Amino acid sequence: MCVLEGSMTVEKDESKTRLTPAEWAEAEAKWTSGEYTLSKLEEEYGIRRETLSRHFKKRGLEKGADSVGKMVRESLKSDAELRAKARAEKIEDRRTRYDGWAYALGQMVMVEVTTAKREGKPLASIEDDLKSLQRASGTLAKCFEISSKALGMEKEEGGEEDIPNLVFGELTPSQVAQLRKEDDEPEVIDDDLLESLEEEALSEAESDFDASGEDDDGDA
The missing domain is CATH 1.10.10 (Arc Repressor Mutant, subunit A)
Incomplete structure (x- = not known):
C-alpha cells in the first residue's frame, strides 16, 4: 500500500x-x-x-546526435581541405612543367637561328626546322589547354591562362618572304655574341630537358 x-x-x-x-x-x-x-x-x-x-x-x-553530426562535418571539412590542397599542388606542378617545356622549345629556336647566322646561312634554310618547332609548340599548348580544363584552372583564374607559346601553325608565305628579305639585308653580326647566345641556349635547353626527364622518371 x-x-x-x-x-x-x-x-x-x-x-x-x-x-x-x-x-x-x-x-x-x-x-x-x-x-x-x-x-x-x-x-x-x-x-x-x-x-x-x-x-x-x-x-x-x-x-549524441549533434556530437556525431559535428564529427562528420569536421571530417568532411578536413577531407575537402586536403583535396583542395592536393589540387592546388597539382596545378602548380602542371604550370611549372609546361612553362619549362615551352621555354626549352624557345631555346631550341634560338639555337637554330644563332647557328644559321653564325654559319652565314639564310634563315629560309631552316624553315623546315622552325615549322617542326612551331608544330611542337602548338601540340604543347593544346595539351596544356586540355590539362587546364581537366583541373578546372580556367574557372579558378576567371579566364584562360596561356603558357609561353611559339607561333601557332605553319609559316605563311608572307612570313617566308620576310625571312628571305631579312637574309638579303646586310647585317653586322657580332660573332662572339652569337657564339655566346648559342652556348647559353644549348646549355639551358639541355638542362631543361634533363630535368624534365628526371621528373618523369621519378613520377613513373
Whole structure:
C-alpha cells in the first residue's frame, strides 16, 4: 500500500512539473549533445526518464546526435581541405612543367637561328626546322589547354591562362618572304655574341630537358 502511495506521489509531483518551450529546447540540446543521461536530465528538470525518453523519441532525437553530426562535418571539412590542397599542388606542378617545356622549345629556336647566322646561312634554310618547332609548340599548348580544363584552372583564374607559346601553325608565305628579305639585308653580326647566345641556349635547353626527364622518371 505504501509502495502504491509512493508511486502515486511521484505521478502527482510530475504532474505539477511543466517545462516551458525554452526549457524543453534546452533539455533536447543537452540530450543530443551526448553529455547528459536520462537520469541526469530527470534530476535537473524533475521529469521522469520514461517521459523524457518518449518525448525525445517522438521528436526523433537521439543521444549524441549533434556530437556525431559535428564529427562528420569536421571530417568532411578536413577531407575537402586536403583535396583542395592536393589540387592546388597539382596545378602548380602542371604550370611549372609546361612553362619549362615551352621555354626549352624557345631555346631550341634560338639555337637554330644563332647557328644559321653564325654559319652565314639564310634563315629560309631552316624553315623546315622552325615549322617542326612551331608544330611542337602548338601540340604543347593544346595539351596544356586540355590539362587546364581537366583541373578546372580556367574557372579558378576567371579566364584562360596561356603558357609561353611559339607561333601557332605553319609559316605563311608572307612570313617566308620576310625571312628571305631579312637574309638579303646586310647585317653586322657580332660573332662572339652569337657564339655566346648559342652556348647559353644549348646549355639551358639541355638542362631543361634533363630535368624534365628526371621528373618523369621519378613520377613513373
